[in-house]
Amino acid sequence: GNSVTQMEGPVTLSEEAFLTINCTYTATGYPSLFWYVQYPGEGLQLLLKATKADDKGSNKGFEATYRKETTSFHLEKGSVQVSDSAVYFCALSDQTGANNLFFGTGTRLTVIP
Amino acid sequence: EPEVTQTPSHQVTQMGQEVILRCVPISNHLYFYWYRQILGQKVEFLVSFYNNEISEKSEIFDDQFSVERPDGSNFTLKIRSTKLEDSAMYFCASRYTLLAKETQYFGPGTRLLVL
Numbered sequence: 001g002n003s004v005t006q007m008e009g010p011v012t013l014s015e016e017a018f019l020t021i022n023c024t025y026t027a028t029g030y031p032s033l034f035w036y037v038q039y040p041g042e043g044l045q046l047l048l049k050a051t052k053a054d055d056k057g058s059n060k061g062f063e064a065t066y067r068k069e070t071t072s073f074h075l076e077k078g079s080v081q082v083s084d085s086a087v088y089f090c091a092l093s094d095q096t097g098a099n100n101l102f103f104g105t106g107t108r109l110t111v112i113p
Numbered sequence: 114e115p116e117v118t119q120t121p122s123h124q125v126t127q128m129g130q131e132v133i134l135r136c137v138p139i140s141n142h143l144y145f146y147w148y149r150q151i152l153g154q155k156v157e158f159l160v161s162f163y164n165n166e167i168s169e170k171s172e173i174f175d176d177q178f179s180v181e182r183p184d185g186s187n188f189t190l191k192i193r194s195t196k197l198e199d200s201a202m203y204f205c206a207s208r209y210t211l212l213a214k215e216t217q218y219f220g221p222g223t224r225l226l227v228l
Contacts, residue, residue: 004155034216043117044156044204044219089156098144098161098168099211105155 002027006090006104013080013111021075021107023064023090031092033057033066033073034101038087047075047088080111115139117220119205125226129194134223136188136205145188146206146217147180149173156204162188195227 007022025031035047035057048057053068062077073090090104118137126132138145147159161168162180179191188207192199202224206217 036219041221043119043221044206046216046218049216091156098146098163099208099217100146100158100161100169101148101156101206101217102158103148103156105153 002031002092002094002102004090004092004102004104007107008105009087009107009109011107011109013109015082015111015113016079017111019075019077019080019084019109021088021090021109023073023075023104025071025073025090025092027071027092027094027102029094029096031094032099033064034091034093035062035064035073035075036089036091036103038089038106040086044089080109082111082113085109085111115218117205117207117218119203119220119223121223122221123224123226125228126195128197128227132192132195132225134190134192134203134205134225136190136220137186138188138205138207139209139218140186142207142209142218144168144208144211145180145182146208147190148204148206148219149201150204150222151198151201159190192225195225197227200225200227 032051034049036044037047048059050057050066056065087106089106091101093099145162150156160170202222205220208217
């Protein structure tokens with residue numbers, strides 16, 4: 001079946017620190033992979049995605065590379081800002097049927113000045 | 114920028130009562146979804162909807178749940194007789210096509226508390 005395992009949180013970093021949030025997946029076929037972000041009081045927003053192996057998704061300084069050999073899609077950012085404080089969700093879509101999303105548990109990131 | 118909206122933002126109800134959660138998807142989207150997140154757990158798929166019928170549903174989506182698109186703009190999730198374990202954040206989502214380049218757009222969620 002399809003599942004996503006995500007690094008447990010919460011994560012607290014100082015501003016300008018390096019961020020890694022680990023994500024691994026199990027899927028049938030060739031899934032697309034996503035990172036969604038949820039800022040306080042808001043809905044889930046797509047942060048970045050990759051639709052095939054070795055693709056790198058990037059947005060707002062965040063990036064993640066689709067690694068088929070390690071079934072991973074780790075999120076990284078070189079220098080976090082206070083405004084990056086949010087909950088980050090890794091997700092996959094197995095590209096069958098209605099392309100439903102399978103999510104990880106989410107990782108809460110707090111960046112302190 | 115178009116967005117998915119959901120009402121209410123919070124709902125408190127008594128066990129056994131019916132609740133209707135409302136969503137207005139982005140206007141030209143064709144595929145609609147409901148997900149839920151029980152506090153501290155994963156966001157879980159409930160149901161997808163296309164062309165006025167359910168496309169897929171998870172094992173969570175039992176006979177107590179129903180969805181409809183009553184007027185071409187709203188997309189509703191009804192829970193017929195709520196249980197304590199239905200307490201969760203419910204997210205609506207929509208997308209235009211199923212092409213890989215398209216993504217699902219989510220609403221802000223409705224937090225449901227069943228007492």
